[in-house]
Amino acid sequence: MLHKKSLLFSAALLLAATAVNAQNCNSDWLGTKTLYKAPAYHPSVVPAGYKPVFINHVGRHGARHLTKEVNTSFAWQLLHRADSAKALTAAGQHLWKLVQNLTAVEKGQVKSISDEGRDELRGIGKRMYAHYPSVFTGKVELNVGYTKEIRTKQSADAFLQGLKAGFKDSADVKEYNDDTDLRFYDSSPTYTAFEDGGSWEKPMNTLRESLKIDVVNHTLAVKWFQPAFLKTLKPAQEDKLVGDVFGFATIVYSLQAEIKKAGYQWTDVNFAPLFTCAEQAALSKLDVADDYLKKAPGTDANGIQVRIAVPLLVNFINTTDEFIKTGKPNAQLRLAHAETIAPFAALLGMTGADKVAADMKNIEAAWKSSNVIPLSSNIQWIFYRKAGTTDLLVKFLLNEKEVHITGLKNASTYYHWKDVRAFYVNKLNKLNVGLGDDMAAYLKNVK
Template sequence: MSFIKHSFFIQFLIVAILLLIFSPLSLATMMTSGSKTAYHYVKQPTAVPAGYQAFYIDHIGRHGSRYISKAKYEDIAYKILVLAEKNNQLTEKGKLLLTQITTIKELNKDHYGELSDLGRKDISLISQRMLNNNPTVFKGQKIAVISSTSPRAKETAEIFINTFKTKYPNLNVHQQPEDQQTLLRFFEYSPAYAKYKKNKIIKNTLKSLENAPKSIEMSENIARLIFTSNFIHQLNNGISLSENSIVKTQNFVLAVYQLYQELLSFSPPLLADNHLDFSGYFTKDQLLWFSTVVTAKNYLQIGPAFDSNGIQIKIAAPLLLDMLKTADSAIANNNIDANLRFAHAETVSPLATLMEIEGTNIVANPVSDYPSVWQADKIIPMAANIQWIFYKSEQADQPILVKVMLNEREVHLPLKTNDYPYYQWDELKKFYKNKLNNWGLTDQGVVLKWLNKIK
């Protein structure tokens, strides 16, 4: 065997072994994990137009991978399994599942909602790439930072800016006051949006997916791997865990699937060390369907839903306006390297749709077809981010250019350009300002009032 062939064979063998060892993070898993997907970076170099160099970045990012935020699904799965165990109605696979969920409970104990080690690592790597890939942007003069009041968003901000502080110890970090949460948690300041989230159409749509014949049939098939037939009969009729909690077979299976998604917040070595692997309980078709059921809530509440200009998207207008204003200020004054913002999926997703980034704003009909036009794992994975990178020419008469990246991938915008992925700033700004003007938002000083009134 020649050296080249031998080398190729060894590389192929290594990749195959890694996929077997780390099956919870295989490509199939990446496709079925929705907004719980761990961040995945793919290098995408595009030559900068001749005579141009980057000089400023406007950024909004989601916190990194986290521990499960609430014990709800963990409790449902655990309590049902314990009940079955007490009555000697668990299969061998059921006993293994109970052991795994007991381990998960121990791992999550005292850490609910916190960043995981994988999340911390991903955030650090994103900031390092931002610094290394844009050497002409970061001159150590000043960066402005604001984060959501959430502890995991605050920690994400700290990790991110530490990269810059390490290189520039005297860097001027301007920490914007937390009272500007209308820019990042706008979803909490709009009465119309609060009403929208609770409307019957959304509730009924989600229920119809959870209780669809496909959900019920798949849930029963999975339950047969875990319980005896007698217990499945009880579960089909509903088991009461409390006064307000009746759990049926599909509720239990969806809870287990939610935990399956949450496992992606942990690193492959941690999963392997703790023998955590739910892949034996789901087929690929089942994973795809349950992902559709679970992620529908994101699509409807923070995605294009039934109207890509609906209230769930309009509320991101204050953040878009702020990005336009801060960019204009940076261009005019040349005194800041970057504006960095850290928040949540509920912040990033509406902004991406509002900007009409390709793949974020198409309405699906019927709703169950949404994965074909809107994929949460590509738009709002853990550590999701939108970066506007600005470029200026050595020649004063040339236009400012901007490249928009979603999760460090170059994206198409609804504008014409001869230099994709670079767009002329004046044209991009005009397009978005016209959109905001049509909704009556022109002044940052009236954002709270605007959010209170917008429908």
């Protein structure tokens, strides 16, 4: 039988969680861990006589598990040490239990996409066929690129499963690894140096101060640790702890099927009630800023964090030219990462993805990670041809929604390919890049 104090403790935790949930916090706090939602399909009117003939696509992997085992995290190690020292408060014990439960759910599954991710990708593939069936007539040939990470191969498999469900005949699928064009951010010494410290630091530090992140971290640590143990922690440790726990809070939304399979209920791994609405908002805003400043327009729409995506733009142009020349493949598909999609969308000049924020305290007015790079985010170029002509039109989609291209004037969302190609080649020329250049060399030498 449970001790009376244990029952009272459990009741107190339940009341505390209910009190936080009762605040009805803004649900838009998951940032890049936002689950993908199929948009309403309201396409603009296709110009008379044109039909889809080719698709050039890049997408982010689907909803995923953590990228490392929970018990290797700083939070797990610190909480384990505090628990052994009997230095956790009642709230800290509850947190430690949540972390242990998540450890069990995630064991052996890190780096992979989740069931939710597979559903997301299958859905995108199914809709691609449903919306553009004329692209996939006759003997279908598909080129499918992905990165060295297993979750992109798994995402490609799920996407193809959805896409090919509508095919009448089998498809010839050519799969290949392409880290140069899809993980360009890994291959540039200049970008690595930028990540370690660059123009993002000052606005990030200013934002941290305005959000009082150190106060948020310490307030949470006070709730979780006994005073004597708390005195041993440095601000940097509190920051790392809270960052890990907030990461756990955002990832579990991608794992709901796996949570059930492991024999747990949602409340057994729900970290959200640990944070007040104000704490959620502050930590989310900081995460958004980190993505925006390091992967998106940030303080400079032409900065290294955007220019780093040049290899993918070159690849999109060259693969489109190959289709025009040979009529194959029917679709060029790629599965990659958030760090691929965000800078590429900015480099393309896609509306909603390419603007420098007027006020770093209000980044969301210019750019939202949940809109640009949610899980399974994607960019599609849909090409149309008029029968009996060589004229190609192209429509741009960001997460299956039609968008315009900044700087490329047009009366509708259907652009003439010759204008688009000239626009992007001119942009590349200004960066001293040619379509025939060695992109591995470009990444090594770009400044």
